[in-house]
Amino acid sequence: MASPSISRTAPTTSVAREPRVFTVVASPVGDLTLTGTTEALTGCWFECHGKPTNVGPDLRRDDSAFAEAATQLAAYFAGERTDFDLSLHPTGTPFQLQVWERLRAIPYGETRTYGDLAVEVGSPGASRAVGLANGRNPLSIIVPCHRVIGADGSLTGYGGGMDRKRYLLDLEAGVRSLL
Incomplete structure (x- = not known):
């Protein structure tokens, strides 16, 4: 089943007016803070990120x-799920949303x-812009920005830290070989 796409609706939609909520989920890579509304997820943040940037004063735990x-x-x-x-x-900006949508298509x-993604979004010379959009991804793991590597195959920056x-890459490589 294909994953639902990232919503591109304007911030004035009913989702934007819903009360902002959060929860904290334990994971093997540390606590993850999930933010959003009762209708949609807007963020998945590592504990090292501090307070998520996409929340307002009306934030409550739910x-x-x-x-x-x-x-x-x-x-x-x-290792039981490969997609969300x-x-x-x-x-995000229209360009960021486009990059994040493309990230979700990486198997x-x-x-x-970054160069591959720049070509895939129709901006072959925009590797740096793709890197910046990747770095601003508010949905770590769910929008898999960890799957982006340097042109030489090396691991490059990741908001959650290189470890x-x-x-995440080792988890996916190990599980994939068992599928």
């Missing part, structure tokens, strides 16, 4: 709002370079 996301993340880390089927509504266990990036 573990039930993200029960499905927590279940899918647990299945991912257990969640309603997503990240905030589990595979990687792409987490290596862990």
